[in-house]
Amino acid sequence: MNPVLRGLAANTSLPSELVDRLITVADTDTDTDIAAALAGRSDLSQAQAVELASRFEENAGRLAHEGTLTVADIDPVAQPHIALALLREGADRPEWARRLAEDPMVERRAQLAACPGLPLDVAEKLAVDTDVRVVAELALWTTPELAARLAAHPHAEVRSGVAANEATPPAVLAALITGEGLPLAQRCLVCDREETPFVHDPQCPRLDCDLRPGASCDGSHDSTILDIRQAALRNRATPAEAVVDLVDHPSTLLRWEIAARTDLPSEAYERLAADANPGVRADLASNSAIDHALIRVLASDRDHDVRRKLAHNPHVPLDVLTDLAATTKIGPTLLPRIAAASPAEIEALAASPNAVVRMLLAQRRDLPPEIRDALATDPDVKVVKSIATHPGLSEAQLRAMVDRHGARVVARVATNGDATPALLEDLSRHEPPVQKAFREVARHRHATAPALLACLADKQARPIAAGHPSLPPQVIADLLTDADWQVAEAAAANPSLPLAVMAELVPCPPRP
Template identity: 55%
Template sequence: MNRLLCGLAANPALPPELVDRLIALAAAGPEPSAPSDPAGLPADCLADLLVRHLSERSDLRPAQVAALAALDEDTPALLARDGHLGAADVDPAVWPLAALALLDEGRGLPEWARRFAADPDPSLRRQLASCPGLPADVEDALAADADPEVAAELAWWTTSAPVAARLARHPHAEVRQAVAGNEAVPPAALAALLTGHGLPPALSCLVCDSREIPFTHDPHCQDVDCALPPGAACDGAHGSTVQVTWARALSNPAAPPEAVAGFAEDSSVWLRLAVAEHPGLPAEVYARLAGDPVPGIRACVARNPGTGPEVSRRLAADPDVEVRRAVAHHPRTPFDVLGRLTPTTRLGPHPLPPVCAATPEELAAGAASADARVRMLVAHRHDLPPELRDRLAADPDASVAKAVAPHPGLAPERLRAMVALHGQQVIARVAANPDAPGDLLAELARHEPPARRALREIASHPNATAEALLPCLADGRARVRAAAHPALPAGIVVGLLDDPDPEVVEAAAGNPSLPPAVMAQRVP
């Protein structure tokens, strides 16, 4: 097995007879002493990659699907998820993982769910428990499963409020911990998990199931077979599991605000963080948490969708940069607050939610700001009115022009003008513009000195021509992308099949412009 064969397996132009030959190679498997790939991938990983690429092909014939499905027990599940196998093709007794994959995709049969719910293999029951749309009797059976990990998996995924409420009272603390984060749990059940009122105590947890208590797990445990999380502890009250249960319930949007608010001043930073994540609390609770001494909690409040503009304005002056950055990414932060943040906070290259929510008047005012950093924030929004977009494209500040350069709809002459004005500072972003024509991309690829980031954009640009792609081969990272580009001349692609970089080889082998005769020569 090698990267060339993996690339060919993904090549959409690979002839059917070569697909057959690759399937035969996959069936033979790697030699026991086969060397690793030059990039470090073991031979068995390459074999798995070959099978995955073959399974993902959209042009597989029925006989090819059958041949792949016969390789091992895992491949039928890949084929099922990729749409090559349906319910009529799968016997759950022969291909249980494929049947479970179809159930997970919503394409399985109800009788399969009942079969797996009674299967003696708990790993199959756990996989079943995560599948959506299970019949009510199957969910009832899984909720009562003797293996708490099966019930816990159902607790994560069920959308049935009665089942979720039942699992919140489960005697095993691990199941309660899982269900605490499920938004299908009725508010009263979540309140009970937080307060303990009306809830019988849990009888066991994963710690006391496997250790003599009292026990605290060493955070630096060296036992490779130990499955307990670091710091797990139980003295009979299942302490660490209960703490996680509280944290998940506190951040669950379905939890009653009054039950959550009671933890806003808890001594545990972890639990206050969870409170700060809850989106439905009274404004005074967020205001109180906005003054918490822990910056991470204040940042959590700043990100919380339930936080109002008043708190956002207050946190915009926070001494911690991550708190201020979180304010800038909050959708309800007033647009004018961004102007207060730009002098002290780097806000990233993507459109901020307040900019995306800004009114036309606010956008126009921002584009006319004397502060280039504010104009840059507006320029990152790529659905601006054409006249505003074009004005920003002509901005004398390179950071503004760089932000607007990838904006769809910019005319080639405007893109060239930006490069003429700002040069190297904007070339990569101009190259990323989806409307950049091939001749402009070729000009950018020949720019001196070379703009390496621009070469990487050009190498994967759908409008790139052969003239634009050839200079990209000089850059290590762009070379991989260019090797896969269908506009690269076939002769160049063939030469790249012997490149010393295995990633380049795989990319070239997957290039649909590779001549079929060459493909045939390279498949044993």
């Protein structure tokens, strides 16, 4: 790995001719990280994109997605990986798809199976592929008609793909859950490879083994059947009536999936609220479909995570949320219900005697100025730390926070987008030093050279400061040889790095 060249590859000021040189000198075996950085550039020319994709095929998908590769740029016979990338992005080239359906590499046929808009004859061919991985991938993405047929496939892995496909007809998804109307599966990945009964060791030491941890089969393909049901329960197209009967299923994994669904009758949610597993109840608590009566029941749940998830429910009543704030560690985050609070509710929350409630309100970034200013002078440091990043606060207000609360609020004040250059310099010299503040100052758009130089003294802030464009050019150049590779890479990616230094760093391609 060459961190300096990787940083240069991402440098937005790198001239096009140096991009050409980097693509040419990058080694296809060792410089894949440099190629990935080059592929992320927004200024690649079409010729550069083609050359990069030809040399580093793993980047073809990204380049195709960003539109820097087109169908006119490639030879699908010589560059099948690029052809696949373009097909995944919807390229209308049925002849490419037909050719790739005959490809001897299973991986390519499987990638083709995931492409949208496949010609019918190609999809039919992939549906009878000799490798089940190809058929299973097709099942995951194919049309409703073909998905319905593949639901009866003898291999359980294919049925699992059908269960996850949102284009699968609802009646078919219901059948995959109940098994009614479908022949029994004959094979699964476990019994394809192992003598049954077999349970795959989650700590399996075999390097060539790709069975899922805990996969098992006793002849009934039990773990894959469970996977099928999980996928169907997670599928939004699965009808609610097929789900309700599994509310009391012995598998916690299935009940967990059911608890997240938003289309069930209230009776099903009530049964889940009494589930013995707190994880199931916690997921139910965050479900936006549960009613206020059930929310109030869950608010008294003994499990902390259930109550914490309930606080994140967008429909939790404010009085319940206020009670939860007094008994549950929620943390400084913008809760959906507070984000949706009306002007009158905002005033009530701001006047709450509970500092945690005021802290949660202070996470909003659209508060009326009078509410914002009142919270900025709150006596509780939790509230002040939450409001400190709110836009519109003046330098005087931010300095007053630091004067009152000291090191406890310095990092949050440094995060404020309106912090002035002078304030950031003072924060970088604060005594006692605040390590997190150095990192925030180092990434701030208003940071000045003196503030950044102070940040370079902090180990964690040093790589961030090295990439800041306000750092003096000579300092940036000196950091290219830093003992910490992250610092050297950030310096190389700094757009203020002198062009002459960039040119010296990029090797010249060997002469033919």
